[in-house]
Amino acid sequence: MTNLLLNIDAGTIDWSRAQFALTAIYHWLFVPLTLGLAVIMGIIETKYYCTKDKFWMDAAKFWQKLFGINFAMGVATGIILEFEFGTNWSNYSWFVGDIFGAPLAIEGVVAFFMESTFVAVMYFGWKKVSPGFHLASTWLTGLGATISAWWILVANAWMQYPVGCEFNPDTMRNEMVDFLAVAFSPFAVGKFCHTVISTWIIGAIFCVGVSCWYLMKKRHIRLATESLKIGAVVGLIASLGAAFTGHVSGQQVAEVQPMKLAAMEALYNGGTDQGLTAVAWVNPFCQPDYEQLEAAPLKIDMPYALSIMATNDPHGFVPGINDLLNGYTRPDGTQEPSVDEKMVMGQKAITALAAYRKARAAGNESEATAQAEVLKANMQYMGYGYIRDKHDAVPFVPVNFWAFRAMVGLGCLFILFFAVLVILAYRIPYLSVITRRLLAALGILPETAADTHDMTGLPAWHYWLAIALIPLAYIASESGWLVAEFGRQPWTIQDMLPTWVAVSDLQSSSVMLTFFIFLILFTTMLAVEINIMLKQIKKGPEL
Secondary structure, rough: OOHHHHHHOOHHHHHHHHHHHHHHHHHHHHHHHHHHHHHHHHHHHHHHHHOHHHHHHHHHHHHHHHHHHHHHHHHHHHHHHHHHHHHOOOHHHHHHHHHHHHHHHHHHHHHHHHHHHHHHHHHHOOOOOHHHHHHHHHHHHHHHHHHHHHHHHHHHHHOOOOOOOOEEEOOOOEOOOOOHHOOOOHHHHHHHHHHHHHHHHHHHHHHHHHHHHHHHHOOHHHHHHHHHHHHHHHHHHHHHHHHHHHHHHHHHHHHHHHHHHHHHHOOOOOOOOOEEEEEEOOOOOOOOOOOOOOOOOOOEOOOOOHHHHOOOOOOOOEOHHHHHEEEOOOOOOOOOOOOOHHHHHHHHHHHHHHHHHHHHHHHHHHHHHHHHHHHHHHHHHHHHHHHHHHHHHHHOHHHHHHHHHHHHHHHHHHHHHHHHHHHOOOOOOOOOHHHHHHHHHOOOOHHHHOOOOOOOOHHHHHHHHHHHHHHHHHHHHHHHHHHHHHOOOOOOEEEEHHHHHHOOOOOOOHHHHHHHHHHHHHHHHHHHHHHHHHHHHHOOOOO
């Protein structure tokens, strides 16, 4: 990390970020459905194993075909994503490759190998292995994909909350000193649980949407009905689980990434007894004047909810953007330095590092030892030494604010949707009758449907609603990732390595060219997948 890195073309930084964002967004279109359908098809094949009813075998094969189409596309985009760390972010890879590379290597050697092996048995072993071994292969395929997600999320969580490492001034690298701290940090566990559970929502909504299309067309009624029931239960459990794990993740963000939480809430000035914003006017296209505004205009909040989410105390203190920029006193009495003070300490660390290396090269061990002490004292804020304006430490508020509301708002919608669906589909006594009569009174269900449990007799718009939730589920999922990654800005590694120091020294034109190549390639792949999936759904199961 020398001064040369600060002179990289700004266009290279912007295009490198755009290309990585493009690849990650497209990749995440495929991954959630892979993880979600793995649960659906595992449950369906388990029912076949228990009942020996051939219907369940045919149903399992149908969902496995859709899983396989999506699985192949996810692998292709994921490989390109990992290569970009070496091509576009080589300074990042050099600086933390000893740490970041370990979970990615484990993911490739263990988890990806596992899912690739058992997916072959799942597709081609129906008549070649025992039913029990085949069932195990189906679940192990999904487990392998989930373990892959674990190690990838461990790597991402470390970027959000770097632990288990020490900076070595002789090698100019951050080196791992505690593998278990990296692999099982609370941030990694929380991120994994919230992310994977959210993928089950997408799998469940996809399953329910496809089932409702069949019910609307009055085709494959038993497949649609049984799949809908399974999808409804998985979706309700996952939606409630995502809400709980989201609360846990929110507390972790409040603890280690308070600026991200402030951006998510458009919280300009913090304090105690903070409410969680329901709606407010935040211009989606420009950064708000947070230094001049007391709060976002037209703000309506839920009293005390943000303090509860962040601290488990309705009177807890939550810092805002200005508090974090200018420094503040924590509730325990300790003083949090301002960004300007952190920038000064970061510059001391950078200067001490240069002086240390110069002293070591000259053989002056006493001077090297003295500079090493200065470096160690200021190392926590070394990344701030590359920031020239304290306002660069504030992420883009509009993206974080609106993406967070999209994620949470749609999550609440999914809970309501799946709760009603479970009640109707499983004919829960009393609740089912009450729910149907209430929906009929509200005009959502026809009067004739108030006391019937026929899921095929509903108006067409009910089925279209379920189908429409499929893209909304993806919007919620992508919004979560936007909050996670935009909220971390300007850091590639939180408080340690700014984005513009991590990028490769490339020509911006080269990155721009590959950006558009990937845009065309990934868009084509997505269009091909959707076309193949629609054809397979239209064809239906092979009975």
